[in-house]
Amino acid sequence: MSYNELFASIKDPQRRTGTEQGGAWYRGISDGRHTLTPSLLRQRKRHADAEINMFADFWTMIEGVDIKDSWERLSLMQHYGVPTRLLDWTTDLNIAVYFAVASAERKGTGDPCIWVLNPYKLNELHSGTRVIYDAVDRVDFDYYDAARAFARNGTPFPNDKAVALRPTWSNARIRLQSGCFTFHGSDDPLEAVVNTRIAKRVQIPHSSVHDIREKLLREGIHPLKVFGGVEGLATYVRRTYLD
Numbered sequence: 197m198s199y200n201e202l203f204a205s206i207k208d209p210q211r212r213t214g215t216e217q218g219g220a221w222y223r224g225i226s227d228g229r230h231t232l233t234p235s236l237l238r239q240r241k242r243h244a245d246a247e248i249n250m251f252a253d254f255w256t257m258i259e260g261v262d263i264k265d266s267w268e269r270l271s272l273m274q275h276y277g278v279p280t281r282l283l284d285w286t287t288d289l290n291i292a293v294y295f296a297v298a299s300a301e302r303k304g305t306g307d308p309c310i311w312v313l314n315p316y317k318l319n320e321l322h323s324g325t326r327v328i329y330d331a332v333d334r335v336d337f338d339y340y341d342a343a344r345a346f347a348r349n350g351t352p353f354p355n356d357k358a359v360a361l362r363p364t365w366s367n368a369r370i371r372l373q374s375g376c377f378t379f380h381g382s383d384d385p386l387e388a389v390v391n392t393r394i395a396k397r398v399q400i401p402h403s404s405v406h407d408i409r410e411k412l413l414r415e416g417i418h419p420l421k422v423f424g425g426v427e428g429l430a431t432y433v434r435r436t437y438l439d
Contacts, residue, residue, distance in 0.1 A: 328360055
């Protein structure tokens with residue numbers, strides 16, 4: 197599969213999900229065995245209070261950040277690698293392809309893949325309305341209030357299925373990656389609770405990974421573009437001259 201063939205193969209899931217005219221969200225996964233499950237929910241042995249304790253400690257100890265909204269706070273925690281109920285997506289297909297192939301390993305892993313999601317249809321399951329929850333159209337519950345009720349009383353989150361969110365881009369990396377999120381109220385992987393008219397994936401054979409990486413590099417999709425800053429620059433020069 198070439199780079200061009202990969203992009204052509206995305207047309208079928210776009211058609212099935214109703215996003216061929218735009219509006220799709222994409223997620224690249226380097227190992228196709230992995231499910232659409234956020235990092236926190238992969239921690240099966242987590243204590244019931246771990247979620248709210250991490251949130252409280254992070255925002256008690258952090259310095260120099262003036263954010264009050266709990267959804268914005270959660271997205272910043274996700275940015276810095278704290279396990280959360282958020283799953284990263286992007287509106288830029290090239291960014292998703294980068295994440296699928298940048299660290300894909302042949303031995304002992306599944307083929308990398310690209311997921312295509314219709315976020316409007318996903319949110320229709322929650323509210324009956326095709327809307328993206330953002331700084332204007334607010335999601336109808338507060339994250340921390342819901343997390344605290346879940347930890348203390350076992351009260352289920354208001355969304356039994358994932359919801360699609362676009363918090364304000366509070367950091368440069370989210371902007372570079374055209375980032376957006378799904379927020380998961382239950383442990384069920386997203387693909388287990390929606391049909392292929394909402395989310396569908398395309399596999400990338402391992403044999404195609406190297407050529408697609410090289411094409412992305414020629415298109416200017418590299419770590420400095422994706423991550424920015426010193427971290428992105430360091431990864432860019434290492435991979436350019438040593439990998």
